[in-house]
Amino acid sequence: xxxxxxxxxxxxxxxxxxxxxxxxxxxxxxxxxxxxxxxxxxxxxxxxxxxxxxxxxxxxxxxxxxxxxxxxxxxxxxxxxxxxxxxxxxxxxxxxxxxxxxxxxxxxxxxxxxxxxxxxxxxxxxxxxxxxxxxxxxxxxxxxxxxxxxxxxxxxxxxxxxxxxxxxxxxxxxxxxxxxxxxxxxxxxxxxxxxxxxxxxxxxxxxxxxxxxxxxxxxxxxxxxxxxxxxxxxxxxxxxxxxxxxxxxxxxxxxxxxxxxxxxxxxxxxxxxxxxxxxxxxxxxxxxxxxxxxxxxxxxxxxxxxxxxxxxxxxxxxxxxxxxxxxxxxxxxxxxxxxxxxx
Amino acid sequence: xxxxxxxxxxxxxxxxxxxxxxxxxxxxxxxxxxxxxxxxxxxxxxxxxxxxxxxxxxxxxxxxxxxxxxxxxxxxxxxxxxxxxxxxxxxxxxxxxxxxxxxxxxxxxxxxxxxxxxxxxxxxxxxxxxxxxxxxxxxxxxxxxxxxxxxxxxxxxxxxxxxxxxxxxxxxxxxxxxxxxxxxxxxxxxxxxxxxxxxxxxxxxxxxxxxxxxxxxxxxxxxxxxxxxxxxxxxxxxxxxxxxxxxxxxxxxxxxxxxxxxxxxxxxxxxxxxxxxxxxxxxxxxxxxxxxxxxxxxxxxxxxxxxxxxxxxxxxxxxxxxxxxxxxxxxxxxxxxxxxxxx
Numbered sequence: 190x191x192x193x194x195x196x197x198x199x200x201x202x203x204x205x206x207x208x209x210x211x212x213x214x215x216x217x218x219x220x221x222x223x224x225x226x227x228x229x230x231x232x233x234x235x236x237x238x239x240x241x242x243x244x245x246x247x248x249x250x251x252x253x254x255x256x257x258x259x260x261x262x263x264x265x266x267x268x269x270x271x272x273x274x275x276x277x278x279x280x281x282x283x284x285x286x287x288x289x290x291x292x293x294x295x296x297x298x299x300x301x302x303x304x305x306x307x308x309x310x311x312x313x314x315x316x317x318x319x320x321x322x323x324x325x326x327x328x329x330x331x332x333x334x335x336x337x338x339x340x341x342x343x344x345x346x347x348x349x350x351x352x353x354x355x356x357x358x359x360x361x362x363x364x365x366x367x368x369x370x371x372x373x374x375x376x377x378x379x380x381x382x383x384x385x386x387x388x389x390x391x392x393x394x395x396x397x398x399x400x401x402x403x404x405x406x407x408x409x410x411x412x413x414x415x416x417x418x419x420x421x422x423x424x425x426x427x428x429x430x431x432x433x434x435x436x437x438x439x440x441x442x443x444x445x446x447x448x449x450x451x452x453x454x455x456x457x458x459x460x461x462x463x464x465x466x467x468x469x470x471x472x473x474x475x476x477x478x479x480x481x482x483x484x485x486x487x488x489x490x491x492x493x494x495x496x497x498x499x500x501x502x503x504x505x506x507x508x509x510x511x512x513x514x515x516x517x518x519x520x521x522x523x524x525x526x527x528x529x530x531x532x
Numbered sequence: 533x534x535x536x537x538x539x540x541x542x543x544x545x546x547x548x549x550x551x552x553x554x555x556x557x558x559x560x561x562x563x564x565x566x567x568x569x570x571x572x573x574x575x576x577x578x579x580x581x582x583x584x585x586x587x588x589x590x591x592x593x594x595x596x597x598x599x600x601x602x603x604x605x606x607x608x609x610x611x612x613x614x615x616x617x618x619x620x621x622x623x624x625x626x627x628x629x630x631x632x633x634x635x636x637x638x639x640x641x642x643x644x645x646x647x648x649x650x651x652x653x654x655x656x657x658x659x660x661x662x663x664x665x666x667x668x669x670x671x672x673x674x675x676x677x678x679x680x681x682x683x684x685x686x687x688x689x690x691x692x693x694x695x696x697x698x699x700x701x702x703x704x705x706x707x708x709x710x711x712x713x714x715x716x717x718x719x720x721x722x723x724x725x726x727x728x729x730x731x732x733x734x735x736x737x738x739x740x741x742x743x744x745x746x747x748x749x750x751x752x753x754x755x756x757x758x759x760x761x762x763x764x765x766x767x768x769x770x771x772x773x774x775x776x777x778x779x780x781x782x783x784x785x786x787x788x789x790x791x792x793x794x795x796x797x798x799x800x801x802x803x804x805x806x807x808x809x810x811x812x813x814x815x816x817x818x819x820x821x822x823x824x825x826x827x828x829x830x831x832x833x834x835x836x837x838x839x840x841x842x843x844x845x846x847x848x849x850x851x852x853x854x855x856x857x858x859x860x861x862x863x864x865x866x867x868x869x870x871x872x873x874x875x
Contacts, residue, residue, distance in 0.1 A: 209842065213701065220700075346846050347698030354697050355690030357563075358556065358872055359865065482851060485828040492847075499552065499865040503689050504835075506847040508825060522702065522842040529701055 195229035195277040198285030205521035229277025231270040236260035239276040284312035293320030311527045313340035318417040337527035342414045345523025346507040359497035363462040366493030368414040371398045371405035372457045408434025411472045434472035538572035538620040541628035548864035572620025574613040579603035582619040627655035636663030654870045656683035661760040680870035685757045688866025689850040702840035706805040709836030711757040714741045714748035715800045720830045751777025754815045777815035
């Protein structure tokens with residue numbers, strides 16, 4: 190089977206996905222008899238391109254990475270992301286535009302458009318999950334298509350698929366974890382005496398924190414991930430605003446030194462618990478001691494522990510090696526796994 | 533759909549499975565439209581029973597747990613486990629007879645018999661996995677049935693299913709973990725100053741260690757789990773003898789005290805790595821420091837870290853709470869998940 194793919198959003202993650210697909214194309218062909226071509230690409234600042242016969246993906250990567258527009262690759266005149274989706278005739282649309290925590294747009298409309306055109310929709314964008322999970326899942330079902338979002342939490346490490354496949358028979362009662370790498374790196378470095386400001390600068394220098402680190406340090410990135418897990422795993426809509434996170438700005442070097450002297454650590458703890466029909470969720474800095482599974486999760490490690498009625502405390506941890514920039518490739522793997530899974 | 537089930541082996545795990553199936557029968561009916569009956573039970577010391585119309589499972593549990601034979605429940609004269617499999621007309625056979633590390637028997641023959649009779653075969657027994665994975669998988673495929681064994685490592689926590697479903701697109705390069713709860717409890721307690729002998733006695737008192745703890749303390753239980761993972765995940769047959777484990781008998785209180793003074797711990801580390809076509813595996817006590825993901829895994833916690841070409845160091849940890857005897861129920865969950873998965 191041949192699949193036409195549209196890439197809506199062509200940043201680090203989408204470009205890693207394109208490279209991963211190309212790298213794995215032999216395996217996809219031999220193991221699953223899958224071939225593919227890229228028929229539409231929509232970028233934020235480097236234009237739009239559609240070719241129903243397949244775009245030259247290497248050129249698209251090269252153009253964008255050298256700051257050039259991809260418009261010259263297009264065989265059809267397209268002026269925005271929605272036109273790309275429509276003209277691409279794609280079988281699968283990958284949505285990787287920037288996250289909008291407040292509204293989920295424009296990702297939400299991209300996914301609506303794709304599903305309505307009978308495409309599978311796969312995203313690493315948390316916005317449409319927290320703002321449209323039920324609607325988009327129902328729309329996908331009505332079209333016989335899938336809406337998938339493995340890469341929205343814990344990079345691209347399998348979490349949603351594990352819960353969907355392996356824990357479908359269990360009742361989830363609570364989860365707890367560390368979901369934001371930036372704040373975990375900052376807290377880890379502050380333990381070693383670095384100032385908050387220098388730790389933020391370090392995160393910016395390795396590309397894990399934005400120029401404005403608000404989204405990470407005030408807990409919003411963690412909160413939208415908590416909201417996404419709650420929304421999906423308990424089919425209970427929740428927004429990051431409802432999670433109402435507390436970030437790490439209030440954690441002083443003195444507090445960290447005192448904790449350390451007592452054999453404890455501050456972690457930005459994400460948690461949620463279901464009691465009856467009610468779900469309580471929170472994101473806040475908490476002191477953990479060495480008996481906690483979160484205690485050993487340092488630097489960019491993230492992870493989640495699920496408690497169910499049958500398996501007690503099943504944890505998934507993603508530990509990145511120092512110096513290995515796994516981020517975009519791992520996130521791309523989640524999109525890639527979703528792709529093969531929906532076919 | 534109605535499924536007839538045969539339980540070959542009716543110890544703690546199989547009885548937990550029976551209870552779990554009964555507890556979840558409403559969910560199975562409403563969510564999957566599955567109903568079931570137990571048509572055959574084979575016990576080690578309490579006889580055999582077959583009733584193609586369904587045995588009274590509550591009575592079977594009660595009889596065995598009060599030391600009585602289940603033969604009076606049988607509507608057909610059956611004298612051994614093979615006769616139970618044949619007469620049960622089951623759709624699914626659960627194999628939970630005692631592990632035989634050396635030969636995999638009689639589990640291997642139980643599973644051959646069941647598959648040849650067009651039953652799915654599900655086991656928590658590591659023997660047939662290391663001694664018959666390729667043969668049994670091929671036999672199952674030729675019959676359009678499944679051979680599954682989720683519960684053979686890490687209790688019943690999802691490991692094989694995660695690797696099969698979520699990592700099918702990745703290349704596994706190595707894994708490392710702690711697979712044996714008994715030795716981990718012993719080492720944890722020795723760190724707190726308890727003698728080896730008292731720690732073994734404690735494990736026996738809570739039911740995690742056998743009267744003869746050889747299988748655990750000499751590393752054979754860990755080795756057969758390593759062999760099972762290697763055999764399945766790399767489709768490379770390996771026996772526990774080839775793993776050639778070193779156990780924990782050589783770890784003295786003095787060594788543990790010295791390690792502790794240096795901020796380190798002994799763990800019975802299980803690992804395997806693939807280089808080209810060659811797989812190297814080992815089980816041996818190793819010193820780990822606080823930067824290791826194994827360092828924080830204390831008492832009955834077990835876990836495994838997988839390294840792949842795309843996701844670096846994805847860890848699954850099963851941490852049991854002190855005082856909660858999760859063992860048989862968790863193992864039963866793996867069998868239960870396999871059951872719903874094969875249908």
